[in-house]
Amino acid sequence: MKPLKFSFLFYSLFLFIGMYIEVSVSTYLILVGGVITLLLTSVSILRRFLVLPSTFTFIKDVSVFASLFLLLGIGMKSSITEVDKHFLGEIDTFLKDYKRVRVDVKITDIVKSKDSRQFYADIIRVEDTVVKGKIALYFNTNQHNLNVGDLISYQSNLKLIEPPKNIGQFDYKRCMKGKGIYVQSYVNEYELVGVERGWRYKVLEWRGDIINTIHHEDNLLSSEAKALLTALLLGEKSYIDREVISQFKDVGVMHVLAISGLHVGLLYIVLFWTFSFLPHRYRQVVILLVLWFFVFLSGFSPSVFRAVFMFSVFTICRLxxxxxSLEHSIGLALFFSLCVYPQWVYDIGFQLSYLAVISIVYFMPLFKKYYAKNKVLKYIQGIVYVSASVQIGLIPLQLYYFHQFSLTFVLANLVVIPLVTVLVILGIVYLCSMWLKGVSDVLGWLFSRFTDVLYYSVRLISDVDYLSFNQLKLSSYQFLLLISIIILSTLAYYRQKISYVVVSLCVFTMFQLGFLIWGDDMEKEQFEVVIPYQSKVRDALTIWVREENTLNMMSNQWDTLSRSILTLESYKQEYSIEQVKYSDIKGMVPNRGNDIVVLTKEYVDYNLPIDNPIILLAQQPKINFERMLDVSVPALVVFHNSVPFWYKRKCIEVCVKKNIPFHDMYEKGYWSSLL
Incomplete structure (x- = not known):
């Protein structure tokens, strides 16, 4: 038995784990991996003097290779972290000064082609400092004339992308970390100083031209069909309405809107028949070149790279x-994906894409005995089995990231996949015949009608909301246990060994205990006070007091309530709030443990009404803060972001001097009594 014959996917997963884990854990695992490698190497030396069983030797060799891949992943992450730290260190002065600086950048990507207001760029120079890093640019107006490869110079502030400052808010910083971007800038005016047009930029320019041609007003496609065609074949989903996107998510068919193996497979079939006049070997080479051109034309997303790489391995092996084996192909794709773009390890789409195809490989064989002989029924069963296989594997990630799960995915996939198959083929033929007026009109009409059927079907299925489950939150502990249960149960089926069944039952018991413990923690957390971060109206002060399923919302400016309505709705969904009460903010807010005393600009008393309170300092109270703390010592001081910077700085100095803990909402975001 040779360890190299063990699935390469197995080793690539260790590379992924090594790159994903946090630095503190990485340091620990480096030591553990080093010790294990040392011990196993020692065992290899002892083989000269001892006779060891072949099974032990195999396990030892596999452990060594797995440790090496794990350490390789940790090393790659460490090197990337050092590069990012060096970049942030070079511009640290500009980040702290909050001053407008001259920045020269090269546009590398248009994030939303529909709006053309958000771009990604490579930084060339900040003032006189030459730096190398990425930045997110935001414009106040549409910039349709700005293209990939343009070199621009502008004056603005450089800001770090901050973590979410409100409870339940989308973690934009984590999302951008997956793209290797840590800095952002808002641009009003800029100067075009040059153009760099390499082959990649030329391909993206062609992509933009195709998108503009599709959405031209003379195009007879319906607006919905234009948006769907752009998403299915060019990977640009910004033209699809948010309501439609939400419906696709709810019924579990969002994957058809992201270019993946289904789309690449259909493109492969079309190309195979298109170049059928070529000799077999030359035809395969031409198809591979077109597919890799398509990777860049569609925006170089992880799912497209994975699918085309796997097709490439499959084709080359045939040649x-x-x-x-498919396992080796997936493993090679995962390995080279992480080597080419290591930041993909944090990309949710990347994780979903690979987990979906891994699930198909390992779970589809479970259904091989249950196919009918009738071709039509066999095709329907194939769709059902693929959908079920994907959903089994994706359940942990869906619950962990999105806290929801829908049982409508089987029905939805039965309807959507045949329609999308027709739409992708129609779309490919339509794009190739756009300049043939009569033919393109007929194909466009057909594409629009099939789009209407697709949207109508998804809308009908999404109305069956009693098969959808929300607020199904998983902790990290429960996520790992659920993954373990699925893996061990699959091994128990394939290996037919009672040991796997016993271990699966033990892990399942731990999973149930985890739910009980988690449930007990939730019972203890039935009361919470939250002070949300107000980003727009600084003087607005809002406090939420949650007790079981009732939320008491307090505010001093009710006309600004809509500013935080999105965060409020997210919070209500997460904690299943059934009733919301409204009241004005008084001088004191009840809290379990330490009550909260609210100090605003109207507060003038130095004597706090209670002992050892939590002080919420908002706006600018007309008091001497240090003298007040001499009279009464609080348990904590919370600085609302409405406090002027100069006043807050003096108060923080007093807190540090008197060793009083404080929470700065401008820096740390919202405050909660459960923090």
Whole structure:
């Protein structure tokens, strides 16, 4: 038994784990991996003097290779972290000064082609400092004339992308970390100083031209069809209405809107028949070149790279007449994906894409005995089995990231996949015949009608909301246990060994205990006071007091309530709030443990009404803060972001001097009594 014959996917997963784990854990695992490698190397030396069983030797060799891949992942992450730290260190002065600086950048990506207001760029120079890093640019107006490869110079502030400052808010910083971007800038005016048009930029320019042609007003496609065609074949989903996107998510068919193996497979079939006049070997080479061109034309997303890489491995193996298992192909794709773009390890789409195809490989064989002989029924069963296989594997990630799960995915996939298959083929033919007026009109009409059927079907299925489950939150502990249960149950089926069944039952018991413990924690957290971060109206002060399923919302400016309505709705959904009460903010807010005393600009008393309170300092109270703390010592001081910077700085100095803990909402975001 040779460890290299063990699935390469197995080792690539260790590379992924090594790159994903946090630095503190990485340091620990480096030591553990080093010790294990040392011990196993020692065992190899002892083999000269001892006779060891072949099974032990195999396990030892596999452990060594797995440790090496894990350490390689940790090393790659450490090197990337050091590069990011060096970049942030170079511009640290500009980040702290909050001053407008001259920045020269090269546009590398248009984030939303519909709006053309958000771009990604490579920084070339900040003032006189030459730096190398990425930045997110935001414009106040549409910039349709700005293209990939343009070199621009502008004056603005450089800001770090901050973590979410409100409870339940989307973690934009984590999202951008997956793209290797840590800095952002808002641009009003800029100067075009040059153009750099390499082959990649030329491909993206062609992509933009195709998108503009599709959405031209003379195009007879319906607006919905234009948006769907752009998403299915060019990977640009910004033209699709948010309501439609939400419906696709609710019924579990969002994957059809992201270019993946289904789309690449259909493109492969079309290309195979298109170039059928070529000899077999040349035809395969041409198809590969077109597919890799398509990777860049569609925006170089992780799912497209994975699918085309796997097709490439499959095709090359056929050309050289070598068998290659699908597991090895996935493992190679995962390995090279992480080597080419290591930041993808944090990309949710990347994780979902690979987990979906891994699930198909390992769970589809479970259904091989249950196919009918009738071709039509067999095709329907194939869709059902693929959908079920994907959903089994994706359940942990869906619950962990999105806290929801829908049982409508089987029905939805039965309807959507055949329609999308027709739409992708129609779309490819339509794009190739756009300049043939009569033919394109007929194909466009057909594409629009099939789009209407697709949207109508998804809308009908999404109305069956009693099959959808929300607020199904998983902790990290429960997520790992659920993954373990699925893996061990699959091994128990394939290996037919009672040991796997016993271990699966033990892990399932731990999972149930985790739910009980988690449930007990939730019972203890039935009361919470939250002070949300107000980003727009600084003087607005809002406090939420949650007790079981009732939320008491307090505010001093009710006309600004809509500013935080999105955060409020997210909070209500997460904690299943059934009743919301409204009241004005008084001088004191009840809290379990330490009550909260609210100090605003109207507060003038130095004597606090209670002992050892939590002080919420908002706006600018007309008092000597240090003298007040001499009279009464609080348990904590919370600085609302409405406090002027100069006043807050003096108060923080007093807190540090008197060793009083404080929470700065401008820096740390919202405050909660459960923090």
């Amino acid at each position: 050289i007449r070598r068998e290659q």
